[in-house]
Amino acid sequence: MLELRLVQGSLLKKVLESIKDLVNDANFDCSATGFSLQAMDSSHVSLVALLLRSEGFEHYRCDRKLSMGMNLGNMSRMLKCAGNDDIITLKADDDSDTVTFMFESATQDKISDFEMKLMDIDSEHLGIPDAEYQAIVRMPSAEFARICKDLATIGDTVVISVTKEGVKFSTAGDIGTANIVLRQNTTVDKPEEATIIEMNSLVSLTFALRFMNSFTKATPLSNTVTISLSSELPVVVEYKIAEMGYIRFYLAPKVEDEMEGD
Amino acid sequence: MLELRLVQGSLLKKVLESIKDLVNDANFDCSATGFSLQAMDSSHVSLVALLLRSEGFEHYRCDRKLSMGMNLGNMSRMLKCAGNDDIITLKADDDSDTVTFMFESATQDKISDFEMKLMDIDSEHLGIPDAEYQAIVRMPSAEFARICKDLATIGDTVVISVTKEGVKFSTAGDIGTANIVLRQNTTVDKPEEATIIEMNSLVSLTFALRFMNSFTKATPLSNTVTISLSSELPVVVEYKIAEMGYIRFYLAPKVEDEMEGD
Amino acid sequence: MLELRLVQGSLLKKVLESIKDLVNDANFDCSATGFSLQAMDSSHVSLVALLLRSEGFEHYRCDRKLSMGMNLGNMSRMLKCAGNDDIITLKADDDSDTVTFMFESATQDKISDFEMKLMDIDSEHLGIPDAEYQAIVRMPSAEFARICKDLATIGDTVVISVTKEGVKFSTAGDIGTANIVLRQNTTVDKPEEATIIEMNSLVSLTFALRFMNSFTKATPLSNTVTISLSSELPVVVEYKIAEMGYIRFYLAPKVEDEMEGD
Numbered sequence: 048m049l050e051l052r053l054v055q056g057s058l059l060k061k062v063l064e065s066i067k068d069l070v071n072d073a074n075f076d077c078s079a080t081g082f083s084l085q086a087m088d089s090s091h092v093s094l095v096a097l098l099l100r101s102e103g104f105e106h107y108r109c110d111r112k113l114s115m116g117m118n119l120g121n122m123s124r125m126l127k128c129a130g131n132d133d134i135i136t137l138k139a140d141d142d143s144d145t146v147t148f149m150f151e152s153a154t155q156d157k158i159s160d161f162e163m164k165l166m167d168i169d170s171e172h173l174g175i176p177d178a179e180y181q182a183i184v185r186m187p188s189a190e191f192a193r194i195c196k197d198l199a200t201i202g203d204t205v206v207i208s209v210t211k212e213g214v215k216f217s218t219a220g221d222i223g224t225a226n227i228v229l230r231q232n233t234t235v236d237k238p239e240e241a242t243i244i245e246m247n248s249l250v251s252l253t254f255a256l257r258f259m260n261s262f263t264k265a266t267p268l269s270n271t272v273t274i275s276l277s278s279e280l281p282v283v284v285e286y287k288i289a290e291m292g293y294i295r296f297y298l299a300p301k302v303e304d305e306m307e308g309d
Numbered sequence: 310m311l312e313l314r315l316v317q318g319s320l321l322k323k324v325l326e327s328i329k330d331l332v333n334d335a336n337f338d339c340s341a342t343g344f345s346l347q348a349m350d351s352s353h354v355s356l357v358a359l360l361l362r363s364e365g366f367e368h369y370r371c372d373r374k375l376s377m378g379m380n381l382g383n384m385s386r387m388l389k390c391a392g393n394d395d396i397i398t399l400k401a402d403d404d405s406d407t408v409t410f411m412f413e414s415a416t417q418d419k420i421s422d423f424e425m426k427l428m429d430i431d432s433e434h435l436g437i438p439d440a441e442y443q444a445i446v447r448m449p450s451a452e453f454a455r456i457c458k459d460l461a462t463i464g465d466t467v468v469i470s471v472t473k474e475g476v477k478f479s480t481a482g483d484i485g486t487a488n489i490v491l492r493q494n495t496t497v498d499k500p501e502e503a504t505i506i507e508m509n510s511l512v513s514l515t516f517a518l519r520f521m522n523s524f525t526k527a528t529p530l531s532n533t534v535t536i537s538l539s540s541e542l543p544v545v546v547e548y549k550i551a552e553m554g555y556i557r558f559y560l561a562p563k564v565e566d567e568m569e570g571d
Numbered sequence: 572m573l574e575l576r577l578v579q580g581s582l583l584k585k586v587l588e589s590i591k592d593l594v595n596d597a598n599f600d601c602s603a604t605g606f607s608l609q610a611m612d613s614s615h616v617s618l619v620a621l622l623l624r625s626e627g628f629e630h631y632r633c634d635r636k637l638s639m640g641m642n643l644g645n646m647s648r649m650l651k652c653a654g655n656d657d658i659i660t661l662k663a664d665d666d667s668d669t670v671t672f673m674f675e676s677a678t679q680d681k682i683s684d685f686e687m688k689l690m691d692i693d694s695e696h697l698g699i700p701d702a703e704y705q706a707i708v709r710m711p712s713a714e715f716a717r718i719c720k721d722l723a724t725i726g727d728t729v730v731i732s733v734t735k736e737g738v739k740f741s742t743a744g745d746i747g748t749a750n751i752v753l754r755q756n757t758t759v760d761k762p763e764e765a766t767i768i769e770m771n772s773l774v775s776l777t778f779a780l781r782f783m784n785s786f787t788k789a790t791p792l793s794n795t796v797t798i799s800l801s802s803e804l805p806v807v808v809e810y811k812i813a814e815m816g817y818i819r820f821y822l823a824p825k826v827e828d829e830m831e832g833d
Contacts, residue, residue: 118484121485124463124484127459128460128463154494155492156504159488159490160488161463161483162487163485164485179734198652200651201649201685222642222645222687223687224686225685226684228683229680230678230682232678386746387746390724390725390749417755418754419753419754420751421751421752422749423747425747
């Protein structure tokens, strides 16, 4: 039996909003340690990995490992019916083909049960090895979202270049070119407004803006975003989920030949 | 001659917004006692009844009974030109084929006259007898609107079931099922937040969510809504209009056979 | 070489928003005295004239007269990437076929360069002689925008009639007629809320609402608008740009025959 009670139900609502446009169907994996998901986007280009650790739930009961296939669009439709201050409890019997989302209002005057059919989804779980990155940029998530949105009005790809002084986002399109430079800045009033660069070596990589803009739908989950870059590795765009875990998006850089052939 | 001066002109704007999508054309009936309307929706399934009592107007002159046929879409377009703080005066000569809406700004610096052509509309006035209901639920109107909107993302019909403890709204659709229970709650800070149930006998009735969602367009008119239910009668969804009257929507329950054949 | 630094960059953003839907391509003319534009709308019916005087810029360098052809849609897309508190600097080399927009955030932590291709645009500069007008109305710009928007829900043209007491805006359409009268009012709390009429002789002129509504996109630039009317002249709808200049729209009145033939 599975019973996960999340006091800050709005977190789960935000998680679904950040991935439902990228991934149609996915298996949620429940174990004693937490509630997780790993899935390729529907075009099989990027990967999303979610972890909500068991400690972050008010109540967490998972008798045995369970993999529940859900249509994320339908799940999102149900979670949208939860109030932002509602407590959300996820329940499933071990051999059931349904999952139940229970929403309790803060005053306990309104209790909702939404039952959704589960799906059988084939999926293979990729092992993602820990890696050393050439550069790691931590910056305000809203600023990253704004930059990706702005650049997409000019071009299709973004070149992210990191030096010790700052990070540059560049694009080019029919109407012209754009370069946006954010300087390293650690002396800010609020820690979440800092732009912090850890750099081992210079790195400059090109990515499709369409995916970057999709990843930024996770912005409401966290004030900051961390971007880890290495020439031979997919970029990792990570949003921490307060005291519970994270949502990470992986996207391979475009190689030069691909760029020229675009 | 007809001359009705309504200081809180925004009320009339809200009335039009709540019925213009349900009813295309309707007769407004003016008499010494008030300004009223009764009309079937364009699919002839539900009925709307409006009353604005003469006492609620700052000035109310209606020399003889008058029935004025109006296109509610056009009337709404004109009323949208009134400011929210404007005084609205409705004027018509006895044999005129036009009605004039006058809008005065609070400062009297802006005076607008909108003249609209009247229409000849055949209509029969239904007598609606007073009835005893099995259950009457009074609840916050915004909560009722939210529930109808949420359930419509899952299914097409809502089952409303009333017990002494609370009222349950249920639906089912392709992606699953939903049950929302509101408990009776009279110990609230603000009286308009209460959910109050008067019950003579258990009742459980099914309605088309499409109409319920249309009725909830009247939500801005009142903080509370009253839902009166009986097995053999149309449900009455009533929004009181402060100190002036009401807007009531009537909708027949779906019968079981109909449900199964859906 | 050209280098214009505008501390209140949002002004330039608002200028573009007010003309980009009216004019597709236009030459910006730079001289020692200021940055200006004159262009017919794409249907060659109305004229827009913009002036930003050199004194209004924090830094203004223009070595020789320069006419830069820009696509206003593309320019607007780039300026939308500037933050509302950004400083905007416009740079061009004398013989360059590009212009650069530089955006600096208030904290100087984010610096963006957007480079746009220039175009060759044929244009003739019309001399607009100073004229005496029969009536000049100064009124709150938001009120003028509201009136034009409201009347356009009823009819296609507006008759603007000025008397010593006030200004009347009238229209007629299939569903009825509308008259909106604003009284002269100089005793207001805030000077920008005044409606001030200077009148030499009665005047009543008819204009296409489509263009008026387009002009009102300049509303965010100024709290007030000035409308100058004469029977034999195009109306001038002017929005002052604080301490820097103005944006003026010119539109010929409709003549009676034209009206009847509509």
